[in-house]
Every structure is written in structure tokens, then in C-alpha cells.
Amino acid sequence: MRAVRSFFGLSINKASERSGISQSDLTAYERQESEPEVETLEKFCDLFGMAIEDLFYVELEESERRDFDADQGEPEY
Numbered sequence: 001m002r003a004v005r006s007f008f009g010l011s012i013n014k015a016s017e018r019s020g021i022s023q024s025d026l027t028a029y030e031r032q033e034s035e036p037e038v039e040t041l042e043k044f045c046d047l048f049g050m051a052i053e054d055l056f057y058v059e060l061e062e063s064e065r066r067d068f069d070a071d072q073g074e075p076e077y
Contacts, residue, residue: 002030004048004055019047 005015005026012030016023020043021036028034036044041052 001026001036001044001055004044004050005030008048010047015044015047019043 005012010018012023012026015021016026019026021040025034025036025040029036029040038052041055045052045055
């Protein structure tokens, strides 16, 4: 999860706000201290327009990067 979030340049705070997943939960998942439920994975993946299975086979290309502005709104593709 951290690799995806970092690739898109989204802070943990913004990822939390936009996905509805608490910062503490995201931190625990990224540190592998806890495992997310399927519903949580869906929220996370929806934020980045990914399928859940993509998290397990992710090879992000620079051309796939989206610009997540600091303000709210939809990402620019």
C-alpha cells in the first residue's frame, strides 16, 4: 500500500481523508502490523482507480502516475 500511495505522491493524511481509512489504520497496514479487510482494500484501490489484485502485482510505470493536488477534487489524469 505504501508503494502505491508514495508512487502517486499522496501523503498518508490525504490518502486517509480521500479514502475514508483512518491514518492509524493506514500506518498499521503499511508497517504490516495489521491486515486490512476486503472492504478497506476496496476503498484504498478505488482512490487510485485500481483493482484489488493490482496491489499484489503492481509494477507502476511513470506514465501511469496521476497528479493528486493538495486540494480536494478528482485526480488529473
